[in-house]
Amino acid sequence: MANTSPLLALASIISSGARTLDEAYTQRGFSFPSLNEPFQPGPLDNDKDLANTTRLIVAAAHQIIATVRLPLDTIQDYAPAVYISSSLGFVDQTNIADVLKDKPQGVHINDISAKVDVDAVKIARILRYLATRHVFREVTPNVFANNRVSSFLVKARPFDELKPGSLTKYNGAPAAAFVGHVADEVFTSAVHIPSHICDPKGYESPFNMAYKTKKAVWEWYEEPENEWRGRRFTASMKGAGDHFPPSIFTEGFDWKSLKEGSVVVDVGGSVGAVALILAKAFPHLKYVVEDLEPVALDAQKFWAIQAPELVSSGQVTVQAQDFFQPQVVKQASVYFMRFILHDWPDSANEKILTHLRAAAGPDTKLVVFDSIMPHACPDEAGPPPPPFPLLANLGLPIGGFLTMMDLQMLTLMNGQERTFTQFVELGARTGWKFEAVKPGILPAFVFLPA
Numbered sequence: 001m002a003n004t005s006p007l008l009a010l011a012s013i014i015s016s017g018a019r020t021l022d023e024a025y026t027q028r029g030f031s032f033p034s035l036n037e038p039f040q041p042g043p044l045d046n047d048k049d050l051a052n053t054t055r056l057i058v059a060a061a062h063q064i065i066a067t068v069r070l071p072l073d074t075i076q077d078y079a080p081a082v083y084i085s086s087s088l089g090f091v092d093q094t095n096i097a098d099v100l101k102d103k104p105q106g107v108h109i110n111d112i113s114a115k116v117d118v119d120a121v122k123i124a125r126i127l128r129y130l131a132t133r134h135v136f137r138e139v140t141p142n143v144f145a146n147n148r149v150s151s152f153l154v155k156a157r158p159f160d161e162l163k164p165g166s167l168t169k170y171n172g173a174p175a176a177a178f179v180g181h182v183a184d185e186v187f188t189s190a191v192h193i194p195s196h197i198c199d200p201k202g203y204e205s206p207f208n209m210a211y212k213t214k215k216a217v218w219e220w221y222e223e224p225e226n227e228w229r230g231r232r233f234t235a236s237m238k239g240a241g242d243h244f245p246p247s248i249f250t251e252g253f254d255w256k257s258l259k260e261g262s263v264v265v266d267v268g269g270s271v272g273a274v275a276l277i278l279a280k281a282f283p284h285l286k287y288v289v290e291d292l293e294p295v296a297l298d299a300q301k302f303w304a305i306q307a308p309e310l311v312s313s314g315q316v317t318v319q320a321q322d323f324f325q326p327q328v329v330k331q332a333s334v335y336f337m338r339f340i341l342h343d344w345p346d347s348a349n350e351k352i353l354t355h356l357r358a359a360a361g362p363d364t365k366l367v368v369f370d371s372i373m374p375h376a377c378p379d380e381a382g383p384p385p386p387p388f389p390l391l392a393n394l395g396l397p398i399g400g401f402l403t404m405m406d407l408q409m410l411t412l413m414n415g416q417e418r419t420f421t422q423f424v425e426l427g428a429r430t431g432w433k434f435e436a437v438k439p440g441i442l443p444a445f446v447f448l449p450a
């Protein structure tokens with residue numbers, strides 16, 4: 001391999017991967033989906049092997065651009081990436097993807113302007129910036145349509161209900177909710193990352209610095225004027241959850257081994273999306289979904305729609321519980337958490353885990369679903385190396401996502417994605433002994449009382 005040209009090796013990953021995708025679709029009698037058409041669910045969307053091929057192509061394509069392009073051009077592309085967030089934020093705020101919904105022939109900027117009440121020429125400039133980056137399509141001059149990517153910005157509510165500050169605007173539209181969240185409070189806060197690291201001036205996170213508040217982002221969401229942002233965050237978390245196959249949760253721990261009626265607590269569970277998966281797969285267990293009070297109210301509504309029978313039968317309970325206070329459900333069989341520890345710095349996690357440890361019985365297990373941060377270089381403890389010359393963390397599709405999440409955690413809460421060793425050490429400091437980890441796209445750590 002050492003004698004192979006990295007450029008040719010990258011080109012080969014892309015061309016052989018593209019052939020694999022094309023053949024797989026052709027064999028099924030389909031064409032590979034067009035970027036120009038709005039997204040439609042396809043028969044191979046969830047094919048694991050093809051997902052792996054896609055990741056390799058994306059990693060190689062990103063690396064080949066950095067390899068062949070003049071370095072100055074790469075820097076000049078990256079530094080103004082802020083315009084991606086701000087353009088997406090504008091589109092989200094004005095609901096332009098919703099205006100373009102079901103209009104494959106496209107809509108002229110004057111007609112978009114009449115509908116969303118902002119300057120037509122500025123709409124064109126933003127949409128052209130995005131269309132040049134494959135979000136939206138400029139069909140004819142100044143006429144824009146949704147494409148495969150911008151379809152994900154379309155919300156689920158009728159256009160007339162998408163008013164600013166609406167509490168339901170993002171219901172059922174997790175990708176739009178994520179865009180709105182990132183382009184708003186995350187974007188405003190991320191500007192302060194350098195100051196936070198170099199001179200935090202007593203603020204806990206870039207978010208605290210940006211909004212000049214000592215409140216955690218969750219408490220800030222509880223303020224009446226931010227309630228809609230809190231709802232938006234909850235909608236985006238629901239999407240983050242849907243992204244993962246249920247087997248991660250059903251197979252991450254041996255739930256079948258628990259006795260009939262054993263209590264499983266979803267700590268900081270938001271609406272309880274993971275508990276719902278488990279409750280359907282393991283009806284012999286009882287579930288408690290816990291979160292802060294306003295979120296617990298949302299969770300009650302979620303269960304009333306999704307599975308009212310599980311609540312009325314007592315199999316599922318939804319309750320308010322602050323995880324920085326003593327845990328009210330004592331000696332549960334399992335306390336589990338998804339995407340909680342990465343939200344917080346070590347000092348806060350030590351408090352959360354210590355409260356759970358105090359509530360635990362001798363046979364209680366702690367199950368933590370959280371990502372493991374891989375290094376960008378080869379690492380003996382890491383996963384098997386990808387094909388030469390890809391980065392050990394696979395660059396954009398895996399390392400790119402995890403490092404983005406890491407900075408997202410830093411920005412909002414001074415949280416962090418952790419390495420395997422950091423998880424084990426965190427457990428050890430709070431009375432939890434590491435037992436096992438099930439690797440995968442979202443690893444499951446199992447701990448026992450030490």
Ligand SMILES: C[S@@+](CC[C@H](N)C(=O)[O-])C[C@H]1O[C@@H](n2cnc3c(N)ncnc32)[C@H](O)[C@@H]1O
Nearest residue numbers: 218268269270291292295321322323324338339
């Ligand atoms: C990143 S979300 C994860 C939600 C859920 N576990 C999931 O994976 O869908 C973090 C959750 O922690 C909750 N949270 C934040 N502070 C909390 C606290 N002090 N006590 C309980 N829950 C809290 C938030 O309301 C939010 O629902």
